Amino acid sequence: MDLLMFIFVAVFPVISDGLIVHGPSGPVVAPLGSSVVLLCYVDELLVMEDLEVEWRRTDSETLVHLYQDGESRPEVQQQDYHDRAHFFTDQIQHGNFSLLLDNLRAEDEGRYTCRVYSQQGSGETVVQIKDVEHLLVSGSDESISVSVGEDVTLSCSVDSHITPEHIEEVLWRKTDGDILVLLFQNNETLPDSSDERYRDRVELFTAEIPKGNFSLRLKSVRTEDKGVYMCLVFAGGLSANATVVLEQLGELMDINKHNIKA
Numbered sequence: 001m002d003l004l005m006f007i008f009v010a011v012f013p014v015i016s017d018g019l020i021v022h023g024p025s026g027p028v029v030a031p032l033g034s035s036v037v038l039l040c041y042v043d044e045l046l047v048m049e050d051l052e053v054e055w056r057r058t059d060s061e062t063l064v065h066l067y068q069d070g071e072s073r074p075e076v077q078q079q080d081y082h083d084r085a086h087f088f089t090d091q092i093q094h095g096n097f098s099l100l101l102d103n104l105r106a107e108d109e110g111r112y113t114c115r116v117y118s119q120q121g122s123g124e125t126v127v128q129i130k131d132v133e134h135l136l137v138s139g140s141d142e143s144i145s146v147s148v149g150e151d152v153t154l155s156c157s158v159d160s161h162i163t164p165e166h167i168e169e170v171l172w173r174k175t176d177g178d179i180l181v182l183l184f185q186n187n188e189t190l191p192d193s194s195d196e197r198y199r200d201r202v203e204l205f206t207a208e209i210p211k212g213n214f215s216l217r218l219k220s221v222r223t224e225d226k227g228v229y230m231c232l233v234f235a236g237g238l239s240a241n242a243t244v245v246l247e248q249l250g251e252l253m254d255i256n257k258h259n260i261k262a
């Protein structure tokens with residue numbers, strides 16, 4: 001009997017130390033580049049003094065974010081999460097320690113532990129991010145035929161649900177000879193980076209960019225333009241590409257000469 005009492009007393013403080021921390025009911029599934037809320041909250045009101053909340057990658061223990069001494073501590077956040085992971089600061093006093101993670105990247109897939117330390121006890125919950133959509137880029141399956149001197153559109157579109165401001169870079173390259181045709185970076189075309197053979201002859205369709213359409217307009221096609229063009233897209237830590245084959249039919253000049261003779 002005395003022994004049972006002893007066990008009861010010894011175990012009781014451990015139970016009362018355990019704070020029940022809630023998380024989401026299932027994994028978080030979201031597209032590349034989107035923002036997600038990783039839920040973590042308690043039902044009881046906690047004393048704010050000495051309250052500490054840490055979010056870590058469960059596998060690597062990487063610090064995603066920390067709330068300590070009454071404020072969030074971005075300076076100790078791991079670089080990858082800097083400016084991307086935020087607490088809802090005004091919610092913390094209500095026991096809501098959820099984390100907002102912006103611009104979701106492929107490598108964000110995994111488990112996250114939210115640990116809460118308070119005067120009333122400590123506890124944790126685990127949130128999983130999975131199936132972050134992959135980057136899909138499509139070009140044109142059929143080769144494009146064009147005559148010298150004509151203008152042509154080479155197709156390239158991003159099929160993922162990624163918002164254009166999260167597209168870091170698009171580059172159009174002619175694969176044979178590895179010639180840079182056009183570079184789009186930080187939401188703008190950099191015309192000076194185009195190889196001189198293409199400078200002033202190429203452009204994107206500005207109005208189409210917000211739709212993820214990075215098709216290229218190539219003006220007054222020359223004989224040497226024939227070949228394979230690659231559209232390479234970088235976003236959310238991923239890259240994907242598509243190719244378009246440009247073929248030529250006759251030369252307009254020859255047809256004209258022939259017509260004059262006839």
Ligand SMILES: *[C@@H]1O[C@H](CO)[C@@H](O)[C@H](O)[C@H]1NC(C)=O
Binds near residue numbers: 096098
């Ligand atoms: C915590 O805050 C987030 C962001 O405002 C919200 O989505 C979530 O519903 C809140 N959870 C609770 C339990 O209040």
Ligand SMILES: *[C@@H]1O[C@H](CO)[C@@H](O)[C@H](O)[C@H]1NC(C)=O
Binds near residue numbers: 165187
């Ligand atoms: C990107 O550029 C377009 C056109 O110059 C502009 O309308 C748009 O606001 C820019 N978007 C961002 C996120 O800077």
Ligand SMILES: *[C@@H]1O[C@H](CO)[C@@H](O)[C@H](O)[C@H]1NC(C)=O
Binds near residue numbers: 213
């Ligand atoms: C992209 O824009 C070009 C030029 O307006 C258009 O011809 C093409 O059909 C568009 N592609 C897609 C997939 O919308």
Ligand SMILES: *[C@@H]1O[C@H](CO)[C@@H](O)[C@H](O)[C@H]1NC(C)=O
Binds near residue numbers: 232239240241242
């Ligand atoms: C283009 O994409 C293919 C897979 O679709 C990949 O194997 C190849 O390495 C990519 N090329 C470049 C230059 O990124």
